[in-house]
Amino acid sequence: MPLSRQHFPSNFLWGTATASFQIEGAAHEDGRLPSIWDTFCAEPGRISDGSNGDVACDHYHRWEQDLDLIQSLGLSAYRFSIAWPRIIPTGTGAINEAGLDFYDRLVDGLIARGIQPHVTLYHWDLPQTLQDRGGWENRDTAYAFADYAAVVAARLGDRVKSYATFNEPWCVSILSNEIGHHAPGKQDRKAALAVAHHLHLAHGLALSRLRALNLTSQLGIVLNLTPAYPATDNEADRTAATLADGKGNRWFLDPILKGQYPHDIWEHYGAEVLPNVLPGDLELASQPIDFLGVNYYSRAFVSAGGKTLPEGTEYTDMGWEVYPEGLRDLLVRLHRDYQLPDLYITENGAAYPDVVSEDGQVHDGERTQYLQRHFQSALDAVQAGVPLKGYFVWSLLDNFEWAFGYSKRFGIVHVDYATQKRTVKDSALWLRDFLRVPTPA
Numbered sequence: 001m002p003l004s005r006q007h008f009p010s011n012f013l014w015g016t017a018t019a020s021f022q023i024e025g026a027a028h029e030d031g032r033l034p035s036i037w038d039t040f041c042a043e044p045g046r047i048s049d050g051s052n053g054d055v056a057c058d059h060y061h062r063w064e065q066d067l068d069l070i071q072s073l074g075l076s077a078y079r080f081s082i083a084w085p086r087i088i089p090t091g092t093g094a095i096n097e098a099g100l101d102f103y104d105r106l107v108d109g110l111i112a113r114g115i116q117p118h119v120t121l122y123h124w125d126l127p128q129t130l131q132d133r134g135g136w137e138n139r140d141t142a143y144a145f146a147d148y149a150a151v152v153a154a155r156l157g158d159r160v161k162s163y164a165t166f167n168e169p170w171c172v173s174i175l176s177n178e179i180g181h182h183a184p185g186k187q188d189r190k191a192a193l194a195v196a197h198h199l200h201l202a203h204g205l206a207l208s209r210l211r212a213l214n215l216t217s218q219l220g221i222v223l224n225l226t227p228a229y230p231a232t233d234n235e236a237d238r239t240a241a242t243l244a245d246g247k248g249n250r251w252f253l254d255p256i257l258k259g260q261y262p263h264d265i266w267e268h269y270g271a272e273v274l275p276n277v278l279p280g281d282l283e284l285a286s287q288p289i290d291f292l293g294v295n296y297y298s299r300a301f302v303s304a305g306g307k308t309l310p311e312g313t314e315y316t317d318m319g320w321e322v323y324p325e326g327l328r329d330l331l332v333r334l335h336r337d338y339q340l341p342d343l344y345i346t347e348n349g350a351a352y353p354d355v356v357s358e359d360g361q362v363h364d365g366e367r368t369q370y371l372q373r374h375f376q377s378a379l380d381a382v383q384a385g386v387p388l389k390g391y392f393v394w395s396l397l398d399n400f401e402w403a404f405g406y407s408k409r410f411g412i413v414h415v416d417y418a419t420q421k422r423t424v425k426d427s428a429l430w431l432r433d434f435l436r437v438p439t440p441a
């Protein structure tokens with residue numbers, strides 16, 4: 001029997017996900033002030049197609065149509081992020097009621113359509129005014145985040161099924177401040193590790209504030225995790241893979257789930273770049289969470305000697321290897337190595353060079369294959385006893401793909417940016433059929 005929703009637990013949650021800066025547009029509307037991504041987009045050469053988030057998918061004005069799309073596909077959950085620059089536009093201080101009103105309407109619109117709202121409080125759009133004061137390198141920003149989180153949760157309350165504090169601390173710290181591909185585009189390891197620590201602190205501070213509201217919502221965090229595989233069994237490759245796993249995964253998992261930084265990586269980094277960890281920080285960061293969101297895209301194939309993947313390896317349009325087995329391996333490893341809360345796959349999906357065909361459809365067969373294979377891997381993990389409770393497809397819409405602008409399409413719904421026309425892709429039609437469980441006779 002082909003893979004069916006019925007192979008999964010009956011209460012397994014199926015959803016889709018987006019993020020504020022990537023879809024909303026309306027960058028200068030209703031009181032929103034610039035984020036670090038507005039600034040980053042304005043710096044020549046930072047975005048491959050020279051684009052920005054001023055319009056994006058115009059979701060700020062088309063949100064009702066987009067929620068109808070989610071409902072039409074039979075998805076029961078929607079993960080989206082709140083733009084801090086709409087809520088407290090200068091980062092601290094005055095609250096912008098119009099910003100809260102937008103998300104209030106959005107949450108009610110989801111509930112009216114029988115779709116569970118799942119909120120990410122921070123998906124990279126830091127108010128620029130805070131960056132002007134050091135951004136996440138400045139410990140004060142962690143406290144500003146907790147204030148912002150409390151304002152959002154006080155308004156949206158437990159209409160929201162889950163609140164994730166952060167999306168992908170690795171991207172916010174390392175990709176953005178050591179590698180430099182994302183805003184603010186620094187290349188400074190000490191800065192990156194200070195950012196990572198302040199995100200861990202901010203997560204803890206916000207958790208305490210949200211817990212105090214006695215919400216029924218689940219509270220957690222979303223980490224992008226990339227399982228590292230040594231190219232060969234030799235010592236150099238295995239050591240390199242352990243280092244990659246430590247820097248990419250355990251540096252973020254361990255503070256949150258174990259209340260400590262991994263000792264091997266702490267030693268590897270060395271005193272000059274290590275963060276200033278104050279007493280109590282890691283106790284705050286490792287408070288119990290109700291769920292861990294895992295964003296999985298691919299594995300890391302690690303070779304100390306420059307060995308590459310074999311001919312015939314499949315890649316997505318991002319150049320990421322298609323490796324569904326890595327999802328199962330990752331989840332089984334998490335289950336083995338950590339005391340886990342409920343797990344959700346909060347992002348999984350693929351970019352392909354989609355076009356609208358003569359027949360007006362988008363025949364994205366590769367994406368359907370990608371999703372089918374990763375659903376199967378998720379099921380393998382469930383059957384291995386992993387407490388996996390749901391899966392969110394990245395992404396509902398083609399959208400602003402950060403440093404790649406609009407040149408990469410991750411949506412299960414195609415967006416024609418010239419007209420804002422949405423076209424449901426074949427992969428979404430497949431997903432709709434996958435979710436349509438025949439009612440028992």
Ligand SMILES: N=[N+]=NCCCCNC(=O)[C@@H]1[C@H]2[C@H](O)[C@@H](O)[C@H](O)[C@@H](CO)[C@@H]12
Nearest residue numbers: 019167168171224295297347394401410
């Ligand atoms: N060097 N290098 N890097 C590899 C970086 C992998 C981590 N990137 C992600 O996980 C991002 C996540 C994000 O939440 C979403 O906003 C993005 O649109 C998707 C697609 O890109 C994924």
